Amino acid sequence: AQKVTQAQTEISVVEKEDVTLDCVYETRDTTYYLFWYKQPPSGELVFLIRRNSFDEQNEISGRYSWNFQKSTSSFNFTITASQVVDSAVYFCALKFSEGGSEKLVFGKGTKLTVNP
């Protein structure tokens, strides 16, 4: 099965706390791509990061960091020193290669609320 699981439905933190959003994926493919998107209340999905299955190097971008571990099929996302503007629904997504498919398979999302 090609599947993405985001077990955390909702997370609430106080501003400046660090928060980690979990993502676990399933795929039969050896070549695949993982993505994180942010969906603020306005509704538009905003691309955050892309990772391919051959690159397990973790990445940091400002307050955002991503931990990709093939051994546990996880691609977790950490926000350091969270801010109110980080409040949104965050989606992890998988793009696999079987059959030449181009679609993204999304998890159900984690709603993050950062309180002042």
Next chain:
Amino acid sequence: GAGVSQSPRYKVAKRGQDVALRCDPISGHVSLFWYQQALGQGPEFLTYFQNEAQLDKSGLPSDRFFAERPEGSVSTLKIQRTQQEDSAVYLCASRPFQGPSYEQYFGPGTRLTVT
């Protein structure tokens, strides 16, 4: 530059009516995708175009759903004889190149409510 735009942003239809949802992708983007997002869920794939060719329509839930992109730019998603279960946000995305690694850029969506 301009992002992906969708119209209308909100649509209310009575059960049984036909609706047409429009997507204007980013200029020059080759690939175009439609997704359906039910309340509290992640987006689910409906269909994919590369230029004017519809290469994957495996996600269309029934033959009441039809999508086209006749000139390889603007796309229309049509839903015939709408049902209450069609109520959702319909998202359009475009991608600049063919190839698996490029990210999709999403529009704001059309919220369809069927009463």
